[in-house]
């Protein structure tokens with residue numbers, strides 16, 4: 252066994268033609284007497300490229316337990332957590348004991364290739380890549396901490412280190428939650444799960460090469476990957492929207508800027524904050540903004556929030572009982588609804604409609620429903636006429652056997668663009684990524700036909716709807732709060 256491991260290292264070193272990242276798992280069974288010479292591009296027998304060229308090399312060897320690495324440390328310092336008895340520091344490479352005893356290694360920003368030397372001295376390398384840490388993928392990451400697949404690495408790429416749970420955003424607007432209550436500490440979650448986290452955005456896919464390109468130019472190869480990058484907001488290409496309105500997506504940016512919008516202090520009943528969009532997200536944002544701007548629940552002054560919708564009613568297409576409850580709530584608070592109005596242009600101080608009229612405003616929140624994220628234009632994948640990635644019932648991208656897509660970015664009959672659907676899909680995508688690497692059968696996903704919808708009214712009450720029946724009250728808000736907090740606790 253020992254010889255076998257040594258032989259492999261030598262073998263790798265001998266094949267060196269250009270520098271590469273090599274991370275060996277440091278198990279005490281292996282004793283490598285010397286660090287390998289800097290290793291290089293190495294092709295797996297089945298042709299999967301394992302290396303990529305790097306600019307600066309650092310090497311590290313723990314003589315007792317042996318972790319062997321050569322890695323790119325630029326532009327940012329990469330971090331290797333190796334199972335060593337002592338802490339070592341050499342150049343830009345830092346090693347220390349892992350926080351959790353179950354985690355043997357983890358590599359940060361620049362991790363591109365991982366080679367596991369396993370007990371039999373056999374090289375095993377299968378790489379799962381998660382593109383985006385949306386509501387479905389965070390469940391895959393959490394489950395990885397409970398059950399890893401030997402010889403398989405899990406890497407997560409997301410531009411945000413703290414993805415936001417949208418279900419609690421209206422509550423944040425109303426002042427019911429702090430920002431930290433809504434944020435998932437992604438690098439902490441990955442670190443606890445033994446997954447690699449790369450903070451970057453994927454901007455292109457090359458499905459033939461099983462590779463993606465990130466915004467900083469790096470390429471990441473995978474054996475199987477899944478995309479869960481959510482959605483953007485519709486119609487942000489209308490004149491003035493990007494310049495003068497606050498789109499509800501990306502949700503992290505919405506969260507960062509909504510305070511400025513709500514606290515501007517310039518909104519009046521005649522020059523209100525306008526919420527454009529009257530789906531579930533739009534009405535929650537409007538009602539919660541209204542609650543925040545009122546001094547108290549007893550404040551009966553005219554609302555400083557108004558809603559603009561191209562439809563005739565709030566929650567158009569929703570359950571009639573929920574529509575009635577929300578319409579009543581808007582009426583009771585004096586929230587004016589501009590119905591059947593299509594925005595043409597957003598200006599700094601007003602919104603102009605297609606019919607030539609305009610209304611003055613102090614600010615605009617743009618909550619017009621989901622659209623495909625523009626970056627998916629660079630994905631060489633089949634898409635529907637709205638730009639969402641076409642998948643089959645197992646979430647496999649049509650015509651691309653080793654690529655999956657899930658959540659809002661995926662186009663699947665019956666799957667709505669809502670967090671509750673993405674959350675439920677998490678267990679299926681987890682099972683299917685595992686089935687793919689283990690060569691077992693994929694599971695089909697059946698979208699739920701009904702679900703409990705809970706809309707936060709911002710005043711301590713919520714409207715709950717299930718089986719076509721709606722209830723309004725504080726008990727509904729307590730239930731929503733319990734469900735949302737329990738969801739967040741799973742990922743802490």
Ligand SMILES: Cc1cc2nc3c(=O)[nH]c(=O)nc-3n(C[C@H](O)[C@H](O)[C@H](O)COP(=O)(O)OP(=O)(O)OC[C@H]3O[C@@H](n4cnc5c(N)ncnc54)[C@H](O)[C@@H]3O)c2cc1C
Nearest residue numbers: 383385386414417418452453480481658659668669670671
């Ligand atoms: C204000 C508001 C309130 C809402 N409230 C509810 C609610 O109460 N209940 C409900 O069911 N739904 C709600 N929704 C809808 C819900 O937010 C979405 O349906 C849900 O977030 C979709 O989840 P997802 O997994 O598809 O992606 P998301 O949860 O949106 O996550 C996408 C992730 O991908 C990352 N990403 C984006 N681009 C890239 C890239 N190029 N490369 C790598 N990573 C990338 C992002 O940083 C993010 O972490 C609400 C939406 C809004 C706007």
